Amino acid sequence: MKHFLAVVFGAALVTLVSAAGTDGAISFEYHRYEELRKALVSVWLQCPTITRIYTIGESFEGRELLVLEMSDNPGTHEPGEPEFKYIANMHGNEAVGRELLIYLAQYLCNQYQQGNETIIDLIHNTRIHLMPSMNPDGFEKAASQVKKQHPGEIKDWFVGRSNAQGVDLNRNFPDLDRIIYINEREGGANNHLLQNMKKAVDENTKLAPETKAVIHWIMDIPFVLSANLHGGDVVANYPYDETRTGSTHEYSASPDDVMFKSLARAYSMYNPVMSDPHRAPCRKNDDDSSFKDGITNGGAWYSVPGGMQDFNYLSSNCFEITLELSCDKFPNEETLKSYWEQNRNSLVNYIEQVHRGVKGFVRDLQGNPISNATVSVEGIDHDITTAKDGDYWRLLAPGNYKVAASAPGYLTVIKKVAVPYSPATRVDFELESLMERKEEEREELMDWWKMMSETLNF
Amino acid sequence: MASKHVGLFVLFQLLALNVVSQTSAFPTPTPASADDKTVYNRQLTEERPLQEQIAEADSVKAAVQSAESEQNHDDFTMLKSLAEGPKSKETTEVPAKKRDDQYIPDESDSTKSRRLAEDYDSTKNGMDYDDPESFRQIDGTPLTADAIVQKIANKIYEEDDRGVFDRIVSKLLKLGLITENQADTLEYKVAEALQDLITKNAKNNEIEDVDQEARGAQDDEDSDTNADTWEPPRRRYEEDEDEEDDEIEDEVDRDAEEDGDNIWDRDAEDGNEVSPEDGLQDLQYFPNFYRLLKSLNSEQDTQERETLITIMKTLIDFVKMMVKYGTITPEEGVSYLENLDAMIAMQTKNKLGKPLLPPEFTGPNEKNLDEDDNTKAEAAKMQKEYENLKDSTKEEQPSAETNRPGKSETYLEAIRKNIEWLKKHNKEEGKDDYDLSKLKDFMDQQVDSYIEKGIIAKDEGDTIKRIYSSL
Numbered sequence: 001m002k003h004f005l006a007v008v009f010g011a012a013l014v015t016l017v018s019a020a021g022t023d024g025a026i027s028f029e030y031h032r033y034e035e036l037r038k039a040l041v042s043v044w045l046q047c048p049t050i051t052r053i054y055t056i057g058e059s060f061e062g063r064e065l066l067v068l069e070m071s072d073n074p075g076t077h078e079p080g081e082p083e084f085k086y087i088a089n090m091h092g093n094e095a096v097g098r099e100l101l102i103y104l105a106q107y108l109c110n111q112y113q114q115g116n117e118t119i120i121d122l123i124h125n126t127r128i129h130l131m132p133s134m135n136p137d138g139f140e141k142a143a144s145q146v147k148k149q150h151p152g153e154i155k156d157w158f159v160g161r162s163n164a165q166g167v168d169l170n171r172n173f174p175d176l177d178r179i180i181y182i183n184e185r186e187g188g189a190n191n192h193l194l195q196n197m198k199k200a201v202d203e204n205t206k207l208a209p210e211t212k213a214v215i216h217w218i219m220d221i222p223f224v225l226s227a228n229l230h231g232g233d234v235v236a237n238y239p240y241d242e243t244r245t246g247s248t249h250e251y252s253a254s255p256d257d258v259m260f261k262s263l264a265r266a267y268s269m270y271n272p273v274m275s276d277p278h279r280a281p282c283r284k285n286d287d288d289s290s291f292k293d294g295i296t297n298g299g300a301w302y303s304v305p306g307g308m309q310d311f312n313y314l315s316s317n318c319f320e321i322t323l324e325l326s327c328d329k330f331p332n333e334e335t336l337k338s339y340w341e342q343n344r345n346s347l348v349n350y351i352e353q354v355h356r357g358v359k360g361f362v363r364d365l366q367g368n369p370i371s372n373a374t375v376s377v378e379g380i381d382h383d384i385t386t387a388k389d390g391d392y393w394r395l396l397a398p399g400n401y402k403v404a405a406s407a408p409g410y411l412t413v414i415k416k417v418a419v420p421y422s423p424a425t426r427v428d429f430e431l432e433s434l435m436e437r438k439e440e441e442r443e444e445l446m447d448w449w450k451m452m453s454e455t456l457n458f
Numbered sequence: 459m460a461s462k463h464v465g466l467f468v469l470f471q472l473l474a475l476n477v478v479s480q481t482s483a484f485p486t487p488t489p490a491s492a493d494d495k496t497v498y499n500r501q502l503t504e505e506r507p508l509q510e511q512i513a514e515a516d517s518v519k520a521a522v523q524s525a526e527s528e529q530n531h532d533d534f535t536m537l538k539s540l541a542e543g544p545k546s547k548e549t550t551e552v553p554a555k556k557r558d559d560q561y562i563p564d565e566s567d568s569t570k571s572r573r574l575a576e577d578y579d580s581t582k583n584g585m586d587y588d589d590p591e592s593f594r595q596i597d598g599t600p601l602t603a604d605a606i607v608q609k610i611a612n613k614i615y616e617e618d619d620r621g622v623f624d625r626i627v628s629k630l631l632k633l634g635l636i637t638e639n640q641a642d643t644l645e646y647k648v649a650e651a652l653q654d655l656i657t658k659n660a661k662n663n664e665i666e667d668v669d670q671e672a673r674g675a676q677d678d679e680d681s682d683t684n685a686d687t688w689e690p691p692r693r694r695y696e697e698d699e700d701e702e703d704d705e706i707e708d709e710v711d712r713d714a715e716e717d718g719d720n721i722w723d724r725d726a727e728d729g730n731e732v733s734p735e736d737g738l739q740d741l742q743y744f745p746n747f748y749r750l751l752k753s754l755n756s757e758q759d760t761q762e763r764e765t766l767i768t769i770m771k772t773l774i775d776f777v778k779m780m781v782k783y784g785t786i787t788p789e790e791g792v793s794y795l796e797n798l799d800a801m802i803a804m805q806t807k808n809k810l811g812k813p814l815l816p817p818e819f820t821g822p823n824e825k826n827l828d829e830d831d832n833t834k835a836e837a838a839k840m841q842k843e844y845e846n847l848k849d850s851t852k853e854e855q856p857s858a859e860t861n862r863p864g865k866s867e868t869y870l871e872a873i874r875k876n877i878e879w880l881k882k883h884n885k886e887e888g889k890d891d892y893d894l895s896k897l898k899d900f901m902d903q904q905v906d907s908y909i910e911k912g913i914i915a916k917d918e919g920d921t922i923k924r925i926y927s928s929l
Contacts, residue, residue: 038868041914045872045922046879048901053913064912113879 026106028337030099032143033063033136039102040068040132047109050074050123056131057213060164063136065213068105071127078127079369079389080361082354083221085129085318086347087214088229090169090308092138092160093145096326096339097229101132103340104347119348126354129221134210137164142330167208170228171306173215174204176314177242178305190255190381194315214308215315222387223318225354225395227267228308233282233324234274235291236264239313241298241322242305249290252299254313255382258397259357261295264321266353268294270346274325282327298322317384319395357396358417360428362386362405370431373407393424405429411437607644611651615659623648744770744795746803753806773798781928787870788928789921866921873925898926 031039044051052074055064069075077083086104088097108128111119122128133139142160162168176193183189194200201207201215238260243250254260268274274294281288290300298304312320326339362373369390376383377394378401386392386405394403396419406412410431419425614620627644630636636644747770754763774795781791880897902923909919 037913041908041918042868042872045869046875048876048897048904052904053908055911055913066913113875 026103026110026340028099028103028340029333030095030143030336031102031132033140036098036102036132036136037064037066040066040105043068043105043109047112050112051105051109056217057209059135059137060209061137063140065131065134065136065210067129067131069127069129070105070108070123072124074127077221077387077389080359080391081125081127082224082359082393083127083129084351084354085131085221085223085226086229087131087134087226087308089133089139090135090210090228091230091329092133092135092140092163093142093158093329094161094229094231094326095139095142095330096231096336097323098132098139099336100229100325100340100343100347101130104344105130105132107344122348122351126351128351129223134214135163135169138162163208163210165208167211169208169210170230170304170308172206172208172211173306173308173311174201174315175242175306177240177310180240180314181244184381191313191317191383192315192385215311218312218316218318222391223312223316224393225263225351226312226318226320227350228320228322230322230324231326231329233286233288234271234279234294234327235288235301235324236268236274236295237298237301237309237322237324238264238295239298239310239321241303241307241310243299243303246303248303249301250299250303251290251297252303253297255380256313256319256395257297259395260319260321262397263319263350263353263395264295265293267321267323267346267350270349271342273342274346313382317393352422353395354393355424356422357394357419357424358401358403358427359391359393359424360426361390362392362407362429362431363390364410365430365432365436370407370410373405373410373429373431376404376406378402378404403427405431407431409434607647607651610648611655614648614652615655620652744799744802746799746806750802750806784874787866787925789866789924792924792928866925869918869922870925873922877929894929898929901926 040053044053047070050070050072052069053066054069055066057065059065071078071081086101088101089095108119108123112123138160140160141164145159174194179188179193180190183193201212204212207215239254239256240252243252271294273279277293288296290296298307298309307322309320309322312318325343328335331339362370362375364370369386369388371386371388371390373386373390373392374383375386375392375394377396380396384392384394398419398421400416400418402414402416404412404414410433413429413431415427415429417425417427610623610626614622623645627636627641631638631641747766751763751766754760754766777786777791777795780786781788786794905914905919905922908914909916914922
């Protein structure tokens with residue numbers, strides 16, 4: 001038999017497919033656009049039941065803005081299941097985040113198949129969206145630049161940072177901070193500041209296609225928690241990014257300052273470099289006085305208007321922080337493995353933060369979901385809204401809160417909740433509509449009238 | 459006198475009052491609205507042309523549709539609107555039955571569409587389907603009864619679920635919109651149309667679809683139907699289906715034009731055994747080899763014939779085994795076998811006129827140890843062909859794979875990991891073997907949609923599909 005085989009097939013036929021790689025090893029190298037695409041497709045092919053690839057649009061030069069989604073039911077929002085996203089590489093020359101998200105996708109798929117309980121639970125209870133690159137055009141520019149130089153040389157700090165039109169995407173978002181600061185002084189909405197959004201966004205000629213795509217994405221999926229991956233420093237940065245007075249450094253707390261600090265720490269504490277109190281600054285003259293425990297308020301570090309992080313918080317229900325992951329924006333390929341080691345646990349732990357606070361459904365008395373109902377927390381001037389199935393997720397740090405659900409035409413209901421660190425506490429609301437209440441009152445009145453007339457005999 | 463006047467006056471007042479009160483008590487006749495008129499007219503005519511009924515229900519349906527969500531689509535929406543429409547419905551041949559899958563954009567998720575500026579809220583289904591249930595033909599004219607029957611049959615065929623039909627008809631019966639006779643007629647017509655569809659599609663070599671259809675038709679359908687009245691027609695229908703199944707099987711067997719890929723489908727689970735019954739079925743995929751066999755019709759050649767058949771079958775099995783254990787990629791195996799047949803043709807042609815058995819062989823003795831010794835000649839002959847074949851595949855392979863050796867390998871590995879995990883997963887949960895054909899279909903669908911969205915390239919998609927189809 002064997003001889004027969006050997007003769008018949010010989011060396012010509014067999015390109016022995018290497019059996020290696022079944023251990024799920026991730027190969028740590030840079031991925032250009034095609035390779036990025038191939039890597040995502042491979043993850044999908046390996047885990048088709050829990051992953052799905054989609055695109056939210058095209059970059060200026062026509063590259064797809066690819067997203068890999070991971071959940072037990074990819075493609076569907078399951079009522080009550082929170083949505084999470086990671087976006088990286090919005091500055092094309094800040095490359096580490098892009099690679100980390102590719103490795104993360106491979107890691108989650110491998111771990112899922114190997115029976116890792118934590119990962120399995122996470123994927124079953126969360127809908128995770130990974131966008132390795134928001135600025136693929138910039139990356140190509142930066143990557144080809146890097147190739148030309150000798151390894152070890154300082155790369156240009158700016159080549160490939162902006163998109164193909166020269167737009168810095170992290171200054172390109174509508175500046176909602178300014179509006180919120182006015183509202184704080186003079187009264188007004190405390191969230192969802194962009195009304196009639198789609199039309200305004202589409203007609204705004206100053207917005208880059210990548211920015212527009214992300215804005216649409218944010219509006220369409222009820223994201224709860226998110227992080228934005230950058231390079232050039234090592235810290236976890238939280239809102240607000242723009243200072244209230246316009247000065248260059250000023251602590252600018254958001255209403256959810258406590259929660260944001262907790263979220264930022266949840267990332268930094270598992271990253272040994274980020275949380276190292278004795279870490280030297282990336283560059284000799286850097287001012288990292290605002291960094292504490294590896295976290296910093298945005299405004300306290302330096303003022304950034306028009307950034308994606310604050311846009312998330314002020315236009316939608318999503319809480320986003322900015323993660324700076326490497327002193328070197330485009331480090332050598334050999335260092336990628338160590339960056340992965342540094343960040344892997346943080347990346348997973350941060351996703352788990354989405355399961356905190358209170359969550360539940362807002363329904364009417366007949367059990368129908370009330371979408372776009374307002375959920376407010378006493379003492380925190382930042383309301384969130386329910387999604388289409390009436391489901392909501394309100395991230396809160398541990399403590400006692402009064403949570404109120406309201407909707408036009410309905411009577412507000414307030415509930416007291418004691419919130420632990422995790423998991424999220426389930427609080428459902430049944431709202432009585434004003435009509436129903438009027439009906440009740442009318443019936444009571446009728447009963448009273450009937451009794452009166454019987455008694456008084458008329 | 460005065461009193462009389464007073465009396466008259468009082469009387470007059472009373473009368474006036476009465477009149478006034480009566481007039482005010484009179485219900486003001488409402489102005490005849492257009493709707494009333496049509497209702498009125500409707501009641502006059504006993505039988506209205508089918509098309510008119512259809513058009514009318516269409517407008518009713520449009521009003522009803524706006525509030526419905528996508529999930530409720532299928533039959534029930536239409537039936538509701540039908541119920542709200544005119545109750546009188548004497549139709550000539552076929553009940554005015556309509557279904558519409560108007561896809562209202564689902565606002566839940568924009569991830570299905572890649573459009574940037576447009577309506578980002580379209581569902582992934584909505585964009586892809588053309589509306590099979592619309593009430594008008596492409597040129598806008600209303601459907602004829604036959605066309606309706608055809609559409610119903612199509613829908614059943616596509617959805618692989620004849621319960622669709624049952625549900626609709628039972629609802630119509632309940633609502634009193636059709637009589638039982640009409641329902642029977644409709645069922646006959648739809649069954650006929652469906653049968654035509656199936657045979658037509660079977661002829662187009664869509665074997666898998668047909669198998670599923672046949673299997674699907676066997677399923678007992680839901681409990682919505684009025685139990686008693688419906689049993690007889692359904693049984694009849696199933697009998698029809700059974701006959702169709704037999705027909706289909708025969709056609710498949712007789713079809714000799716399948717390409718080599720179908721081998722995998724048939725014998726994927728069988729392991730290495732070459733069962734004598736289906737032996738020739740494998741070989742029929744090699745028309746040239748077949749012809750070669752036929753040419754060995756004389757008595758003295760019978761033994762050689764048998765040997766050739768056995769060798770060929772063994773070879774096919776070896777290729778399958780190699781693929782199964784991953785020694786070669788499925789694409790290589792498939793192309794090898796495809797080329798094998800071509801080579802046989804060429805060699806046969808070359809050797810035309812010369813004796814079929816070359817006189818001498820320098821080839822080594824290795825062959826199946828199970829074979830008879832005096833078939834050494836045959837083995838060597840085949841082997842020589844394989845040698846040539848080997849060279850030709852050597853030439854072909856680099857050209858086929860220069861562009862993406864790494865990529866298809868990575869994809870293949872990923873797919874293999876998935877299959878391994880599925881096997882292990884199902885074993886752990888005590889389930890039966892995972893449904894490979896379902897997975898294959900699902901992956902094909904996904905690959906197509908990804909190609910369309912620009913997520914993977916067409917040739918990559920083809921590679922993936924080929925890998926899956928060769929499993």
